Amino acid sequence: MFEICLTRITWLHRIPAGVKLFALAAAGAAVFLTDDVRILGGLVAFAALLPLSAWLPARPLFRQIAPALVLIAALAAFHLVTGDPRDAFLVSARLGTVILLAAALTFTTRVSAMVDALERVLTPLKCIGVDPAKAGFTLALAIRFIPVLFTMIAEIREAQRARGLEGSVFAVVMPLLVRTLRMADDLAEAIAARGYDGN
Amino acid sequence: MSVKDMVYAALFAAVTAALGLLPMIPVLPGVPITAQSLGVMLAGSILGAKRGALALLVFTALAAAGLPLYAGGRGGIGLFLGPTGGYALGYILGAFVTGWLVERMWSGLNTFKAFVACIVGGIGMVYLLGIPWLAAVAKISLAKAFIGSMAFVPGDLIKAILAAFVAVAIKKAYPIIKKN
Amino acid sequence: MIEFDNVSMRFGDLTVLEPFSLSLAERRVAVIGANGSGKSTFARLINGLLAPSTGTVRVDGLCTAKDARAVRRKVGFVFQNPDNQIVYPLVEEDVAFGLKNLKLPKAEIAARVDAVLARYGMESLRLRPAHLLSGGQKQMLAISAVLVMEPAYVVFDEPTTLLDLRNKRRVAAAIAEMPQTAVVVSHDLEFLTDFERVLVFEAGRIVCDAPPAEAVPFYRELMAAEAGGV
Numbered sequence: 292m293f294e295i296c297l298t299r300i301t302w303l304h305r306i307p308a309g310v311k312l313f314a315l316a317a318a319g320a321a322v323f324l325t326d327d328v329r330i331l332g333g334l335v336a337f338a339a340l341l342p343l344s345a346w347l348p349a350r351p352l353f354r355q356i357a358p359a360l361v362l363i364a365a366l367a368a369f370h371l372v373t374g375d376p377r378d379a380f381l382v383s384a385r386l387g388t389v390i391l392l393a394a395a396l397t398f399t400t401r402v403s404a405m406v407d408a409l410e411r412v413l414t415p416l417k418c419i420g421v422d423p424a425k426a427g428f429t430l431a432l433a434i435r436f437i438p439v440l441f442t443m444i445a446e447i448r449e450a451q452r453a454r455g456l457e458g459s460v461f462a463v464v465m466p467l468l469v470r471t472l473r474m475a476d477d478l479a480e481a482i483a484a485r486g487y488d489g490n
Numbered sequence: 491m492s493v494k495d496m497v498y499a500a501l502f503a504a505v506t507a508a509l510g511l512l513p514m515i516p517v518l519p520g521v522p523i524t525a526q527s528l529g530v531m532l533a534g535s536i537l538g539a540k541r542g543a544l545a546l547l548v549f550t551a552l553a554a555a556g557l558p559l560y561a562g563g564r565g566g567i568g569l570f571l572g573p574t575g576g577y578a579l580g581y582i583l584g585a586f587v588t589g590w591l592v593e594r595m596w597s598g599l600n601t602f603k604a605f606v607a608c609i610v611g612g613i614g615m616v617y618l619l620g621i622p623w624l625a626a627v628a629k630i631s632l633a634k635a636f637i638g639s640m641a642f643v644p645g646d647l648i649k650a651i652l653a654a655f656v657a658v659a660i661k662k663a664y665p666i667i668k669k670n
Numbered sequence: 671m672i673e674f675d676n677v678s679m680r681f682g683d684l685t686v687l688e689p690f691s692l693s694l695a696e697r698r699v700a701v702i703g704a705n706g707s708g709k710s711t712f713a714r715l716i717n718g719l720l721a722p723s724t725g726t727v728r729v730d731g732l733c734t735a736k737d738a739r740a741v742r743r744k745v746g747f748v749f750q751n752p753d754n755q756i757v758y759p760l761v762e763e764d765v766a767f768g769l770k771n772l773k774l775p776k777a778e779i780a781a782r783v784d785a786v787l788a789r790y791g792m793e794s795l796r797l798r799p800a801h802l803l804s805g806g807q808k809q810m811l812a813i814s815a816v817l818v819m820e821p822a823y824v825v826f827d828e829p830t831t832l833l834d835l836r837n838k839r840r841v842a843a844a845i846a847e848m849p850q851t852a853v854v855v856s857h858d859l860e861f862l863t864d865f866e867r868v869l870v871f872e873a874g875r876i877v878c879d880a881p882p883a884e885a886v887p888f889y890r891e892l893m894a895a896e897a898g899g900v
Binding site: 312315319323355356359362366369370378381382385386389390392393394396397398400402405406409422425428429430432433434435436437439440441443444445448460461463464465467468469471472474475478479482483487488489 | 491492493494496497498499500501502503504505507508509511512514525528532536544548549551552555556557559566567568569571572573574627628629630652655656659660663664666
Binding site: 403431432434435438439442474477478480481482483484485486487488 | 714717719739742743746747749751753754755756757758759760763767768771772799800801815816819
């Protein structure tokens, strides 16, 4: 689940994560700062051509953006029905641009590269007490334990099904949390044992 | 930030992701719900304001980085720039406020008080940011955005009841907030 | 040399270890006892994960309470459940974690990671996400991640309890051949025959301190007597 981007290396993969992140942020701001139909039309066309130009795999890309497209279509339909085709275009062009560019970023950047970029973005915040190294470490810990928790919840659901408790969310959540809290104690101990003291 | 803060934040981010896999019985037909927003209430009411908000911040940051953590396998930074971005930020604020209220009521915490904290934080704060954002981005009126969002509230109320029972049970078995 | 001087351990009202004094100079020491007998607490005292309620614990003269940092460099610790001690998502990142904490230069970290993965036959797994490893591979990763820090002592807390027989043997073999001094808490009595010294814990006391030929039968009789008494 963590390497959805690495089917084939394209020119988009080679751009550093920080640059892509910055470009996306700039585009995200730009689409909401203009009401000009021509500019927005140009931006959405560019955003649609970008994944095509890199020959990103169409099917997984579409699966990624499909829920957002449904929402955009519903919003556009709403504005058309209420008799405002210009708003219908503005909303769908803005959201379409952002969602296509974001999907292109997600598809061509490793999660670890994004975490590194995030760590660098946070560096200026050192003066207000944010520690980028700790933030990066916390994100890495979460990436490590997400699949562990996925496995844990599957195990607990199976066990509860065997006991006829399959409909009960409580019967899954309680053991999940007790095991997680115990795991937190063990993990904190293991981190200390390997010489990490937060500096 | 201590090692324990980081560990709790990371593990509850993972719990919130895992809860996205847990389907719940739909209250209204056609409105699919999962246990995911339960993660907001549980992180706040079990870990407290600071650690709870950190957990949801970690969850949100990883989803933004592209991990498919939201229910239904959604993720990627587009979620935050699109119409649902306010809800994503509301998750962080919601965990903080739930935790803050539970900390205030800690010594006499019962299921009802925990339920109130979960409603104010885990539902109120999420919609407080989510609805205006949706209205602004989608260019619809606040009233319409509000009505559209209400379809999810019955499910959220059930989650708040569940979270309240769990929070009180965990307080007895494994209290975190006052321990440190 | 690990020295316990008049050490006891209490959590609130609960006494976990009665006062005892002891020194360990052997290369292979095993610790056995029923669950709740105090053996895991004993293990955690050695590298300063826990500080004693009374008395002092010294490792090569360093006090575990006062020089915790130096003691942790000297004493590695392998836990029972590898899933709760693998910290980073990828195998090579996790092995490098302890070395980064030692603030070693990058080139040396890379060289040491290469060496330890080669030694335990895990080169092909270096970019594998840890959650995709088998239980045995995870425990070997956890052991590699501790040994790569080159501690002088390694404490193992039930390293084989969660493993199948084949992987129990693999881990036992890795422990047997490593150059470090090892203190191993275990329920797997068959792997302790080559150990020099065995401590048997019972209700917070050391009830037997002898070579395995004597201590293992003693422990079996103790367990049988308790089962008969119930």
